[in-house]
Amino acid sequence: MEALLSQLPIGLSIAAVLMLVALGLTFTFGQMGVINMAHGEFMMAGAYTAYVLQDWTGREAVLAALPVAFAVAGAMGLVLERAAVRRFYGRPLDTLLLTWGVSLVLQQLARDIFGAPNVQVRAPGWLDGGVRMFGSQLPYTRLFIIVLAAVSALAIWAYQNRTRQGRRMRSVMQNRQLAACSGIDTGRVDQLTFFIGSGLAGVAGVALTLIGPIGPNLGTYYIVDAFLVVVAGGLGRLRGAVIAALALGLLDSYAEFWTDASLAKVIGFAAIVVFLQARPQGLFVLRSRALT
């Protein structure tokens, strides 16, 4: 029983990481249908932003880097969208190859600029330690990630439902032609969507510096999980992504506790495969009369 409870905060913290890496993807992949394989490299850019800022800010780099990484990764996404992806709308397979190529280029670029070995970002002093919970310690770094994931999800929800821009984004997603007929500049909306989605990847990258390696391969470690969460949650559905992240995080933490890490991965994949057999569209389905 104690083991059961002690894995609960761990499951939540795994879920928070999954959610954070997947949030940006719910925009670019979920809403726009762009399979952006370079999404992981935008996370890497966010992590390196914290590394670079650390020269000026010292140990507070993580906090200072959150907005900067959002802007840096967002700008990278914008450039990618304007320069390449927009010429491939409606051709998902080509987009996949294109963005995968971009991701390899970005990895090599990071290797040339920062070197192949991992770098270190020192966590702020106030994130040392943790709270004891059900017989295991929930580190403050994990708590920080949980809060950050929750705040990001709330902010996205508010943006999509409470702002003019957000409503435009949703209308373009639901029915592009009709939105265009109603006078919405869909090109601009696409740019903004891609900017926000990529920017969120940057924010996730900063958070990942607290728990994992910071190197040119950072993106490759998280991108598969991010896609899984978005697909299982239902494309473009924020609520779906949140619930899918929670389910996968908890499943992973308990599966690994009772078996081992390799088997837990298998169980996670198997669960998603079975789930998608039953619900190919994911948890929440967006119903639209648009002729896509």
Add this chain to the structure above:
Amino acid sequence: MLRKSLPVLASLAAATLLSLAACGDSESSGGTAAASGNTIKVGVLHSLSGTMAISEVTVKNSELMAIDEINAAGGVLGKKLQPVVEDGASDWPTFAEKAQKLIRKDKVATVFGGWTSASRKAMLPVFERNKALLWYPVQYEGLESSPYIYYTGATTNQQIVPALDYLKEKGKKKIFLVGSDYVFPRTANKEIKAYAKANGMTILGEEYTPLGATEYSTLVNKVMQAKPDAVFNTLNGDSNVAFFKQLKSAGATASSLPVMSVSIAEEEVKGIGVDNVAGQLVAWNYYMTTPGKTNETFVKAFRAKYGADKVTSDPMEAGYNAVKLWAAAVQKAGTTEVEAVKKAAGGISLDLPEGKVTIDGANHHMYKTARIGVIQPDGTIKEVWDSGKPIAPDPYLKSYPWAAGLS
């Protein structure tokens, strides 16, 4: 139509990613020039991309430095060495493929390369089939002795056994085993369990994670709940960063829970962050701080070539040694012909950065001094124990009664 096909495509994308995550770009230098009369081509085959690049790039650098030094001193048999660099991309079949390419297409005299045991096992049949030489520069799990591989890193009885002796001496009786899920950690742990059984130690748990794993909170929780005296860590690559960061944030310190690592050297300490790993134990044959004139020269030359903030580590030194030892064997044989070089190699003894290293002609391993070190707050590693003299290599642990029945 588009929207419906997206989940399918995404699964496709995820699957592609899974198989390609470790696969990257390849790099070749000078691979086109044919072997001319006054150069000898040698292959350098390491992961320059993927999860192992963090470690292997540095070994490639020290091997290239040794080649440069030999060339500056007039080369081997009056000929300059010409390195052909290939990228194994942290992907084991790629290693085999590139080894084949180096041997057949570039016709190299020998290959220096590999890091993970999986990559060595993938390359082994290629070298045996082609009767070509591989110099493998990393400590490994033993239980192997190929006639076409020279092992310049430690075998089990020069690293893992001394590390266990040290833990036993310090009264650490309850051990938890943590490793990456591939051949080296699994074999090493088999040996550790045999040792523990014979020496009155208890193994509280044995956990493996996929290579490249970054989520360690569950594993850390398991370790903390088992309350071991020490952890024996055979994780490899980037996973070490995640493991130590998450171990530290879960409240474990070097004094409350010592971790003995066999794959963390000076280079990795920087990436993990000294804060997260200071005070922890490592086992190797060489540290940057190892005393001696040869090492001083080695460190100085490496920093002059690659940057003043660079560090040197055991596998880098073993890679450097491999080049020097091969050159000495070729010089003695008077030819680069493989069988003649093998005949000449046995008994060659050089003064290298770690001290005296001698090639064992029978099993192709080296006589090496074992050293236990503690990671210092400044990122260097301080030696706290050494074996006094080079230990004779015993890859099959034949001289240890507890190891009977392992191979």
